[in-house]
Amino acid sequence: MAEVRSPSVFPADSVGLVQTQYASLFSEERPLTFQSGAQLTSVDVAYETYGRLNDRRDNAVFICHALTGDAHAAGRHHEDDDKPGWWDGLIGPGKALDTSQYFVICANVLGGCQGTTGPGSVDPQTGERFCLDFPFLTVADIVQVHAELVKHLGIDRLLAIVGGSLGGMQVLEWAVRFPDQVRAAVCLASAPKLAAQGIAFNAVGRRAIYADQGFGNGRYYDKDGPRYGLALARMVAHITYLSEDSIELKFGRRLQDQGGFAFEMQKETEFQIESYLHYQGKRFVQRFDANSYLYLTRAMDYFDLSGDDRTLSEAVRDVQARFLVASYDTDWLFPTSQSRELTSALLQEGKHVTFVELECPYGHDSFLIDLGPLTSLISPFLEQTLQAARA
Amino acid sequence: MAYRYQLPDPSVQLVDDLIIRHIDPGSRVIDLGCGDGRLMKRLQDELGCNVAGVDVELSNVEAVVRRGLPVVAADLNKGLADIPSDTFDFAVLSQTLQQVQRPRQVLKEMLRVASRGLVVVPNFGHWRVRYEVLRRGRTPVTEALPHKWYETPNVHFMSMRDFRELMQSIGLRIVKERPIIRGRAVDRAWAANLRADSAFYLLERTSG
Numbered sequence: 001m002a003e004v005r006s007p008s009v010f011p012a013d014s015v016g017l018v019q020t021q022y023a024s025l026f027s028e029e030r031p032l033t034f035q036s037g038a039q040l041t042s043v044d045v046a047y048e049t050y051g052r053l054n055d056r057r058d059n060a061v062f063i064c065h066a067l068t069g070d071a072h073a074a075g076r077h078h079e080d081d082d083k084p085g086w087w088d089g090l091i092g093p094g095k096a097l098d099t100s101q102y103f104v105i106c107a108n109v110l111g112g113c114q115g116t117t118g119p120g121s122v123d124p125q126t127g128e129r130f131c132l133d134f135p136f137l138t139v140a141d142i143v144q145v146h147a148e149l150v151k152h153l154g155i156d157r158l159l160a161i162v163g164g165s166l167g168g169m170q171v172l173e174w175a176v177r178f179p180d181q182v183r184a185a186v187c188l189a190s191a192p193k194l195a196a197q198g199i200a201f202n203a204v205g206r207r208a209i210y211a212d213q214g215f216g217n218g219r220y221y222d223k224d225g226p227r228y229g230l231a232l233a234r235m236v237a238h239i240t241y242l243s244e245d246s247i248e249l250k251f252g253r254r255l256q257d258q259g260g261f262a263f264e265m266q267k268e269t270e271f272q273i274e275s276y277l278h279y280q281g282k283r284f285v286q287r288f289d290a291n292s293y294l295y296l297t298r299a300m301d302y303f304d305l306s307g308d309d310r311t312l313s314e315a316v317r318d319v320q321a322r323f324l325v326a327s328y329d330t331d332w333l334f335p336t337s338q339s340r341e342l343t344s345a346l347l348q349e350g351k352h353v354t355f356v357e358l359e360c361p362y363g364h365d366s367f368l369i370d371l372g373p374l375t376s377l378i379s380p381f382l383e384q385t386l387q388a389a390r391a
Numbered sequence: 392m393a394y395r396y397q398l399p400d401p402s403v404q405l406v407d408d409l410i411i412r413h414i415d416p417g418s419r420v421i422d423l424g425c426g427d428g429r430l431m432k433r434l435q436d437e438l439g440c441n442v443a444g445v446d447v448e449l450s451n452v453e454a455v456v457r458r459g460l461p462v463v464a465a466d467l468n469k470g471l472a473d474i475p476s477d478t479f480d481f482a483v484l485s486q487t488l489q490q491v492q493r494p495r496q497v498l499k500e501m502l503r504v505a506s507r508g509l510v511v512v513p514n515f516g517h518w519r520v521r522y523e524v525l526r527r528g529r530t531p532v533t534e535a536l537p538h539k540w541y542e543t544p545n546v547h548f549m550s551m552r553d554f555r556e557l558m559q560s561i562g563l564r565i566v567k568e569r570p571i572i573r574g575r576a577v578d579r580a581w582a583a584n585l586r587a588d589s590a591f592y593l594l595e596r597t598s599g
Contacts, residue, residue: 322461340473343463348475350419350441355473356452356464376453384459 038135046115051099064163191338205233231281243363424487516550
């Protein structure tokens, strides 16, 4: 797996070396008020930017990352970084999010564990880590913090907001909550609410964490923590990101060792798919905090753009952004039917909406992998939005 | 982005002009089988319409997006389930009806989502078509129907007479009928079903 290379010169379509930056937002006088009513007087946000904000300040594009993503969407942190940012194929000079034209921003979400304030951060009031005393958070709270960051960067109105999965939910929340601050919304492999199936898988993941002896009510930061539980949560979740076809194609029934069956009950990595899932689980534990996983999956469960008091059409009634909605035919976690429901509501309200179901074998993860078709849509979509904005 | 200049196809232009003449400025229009969005663009620019397109081909969807217009990728053969009822003032179905599997369903769907429908279809009653069949015993290839039988996208053939009959059976009213004869839409013509290579219709739901 380890790729040994040191690209002293980056390819022409790379944003090159980048650095994560930090902003400290909110204050005693102007605290962040969560949907639950809880308040925080200061929130640190980790973010990265690519490209340059122009003088008109009309070329900013905000990227919303998915459940376990981070602010590092493109470029490399060191010359000898193994891997570029998580959406590097989409962000860079000449790419779909063309950094020679646009100012691209990506920030870690509230409640996350990659630089933005979350349950693992120290509560300034107590001097201790929040752990499960961190306020319960929703997608609306995440978006509120990011909107504050955008304001902090001197931008009144975004050209576009782009995201997939949980990121797509943030896109919808943005467009609805701050209609006059978004010109275009790109919502990929996402939904106006998490379906019961998604809640079910999240529930299993959380249970795995709770059931781990190392969880200790979330106060585990000086110990090993719920490593096995978190790894198990990831293994289950990872399956939901793939498709039957892609698993079959990539692993089939192939065994890890050539010699045939081991006839050994405790050998957990006999099939290649087993070995792969264990590897994914193990790697995830190294980079992700179990408490953040609990908070963010809950935020996802709670997300429902329509809610009890309004229909989806009513929810999007004041939207000003033009929409690009795309789903994938093999995505069973965020099935096409949910994107269609969103599209119908937007059409009902007379909004500008383009919808496509793309064909791709990689299931829910397709939006991170199959970037060609996305580029042919996003690139002209943004270009036309900018043109219309300036007309 | 530079668009390649293409010579205008006079019959395409004529049909588009005809459709545009029947659409109220500022109305909501959906173009079913919108292709690259050529007509939608004109409706938006010339009449200030709020437009939307439907097309099944991804390349067409991309072309519409390149024009800065909205489009829903959908197969007319599978209905218009994504489009809520009564969302549009006009639905356009230009040179598309003969290519769908179930024309009846598509016409009904069309007038579910829009209060009025504009349809342009080739006329299979045209004398040249009849001549080809009768005289030569061959599946007709004409200007309006230019494909050989094994490669034609057209799967249903109808004459003007057939169309009128169908409208009656599914409870749609023909508000206007314009035979298109040698590149010209005329108000009225003798033996239209024999002479028109295609026909234009403005449709409405019958009350109830």
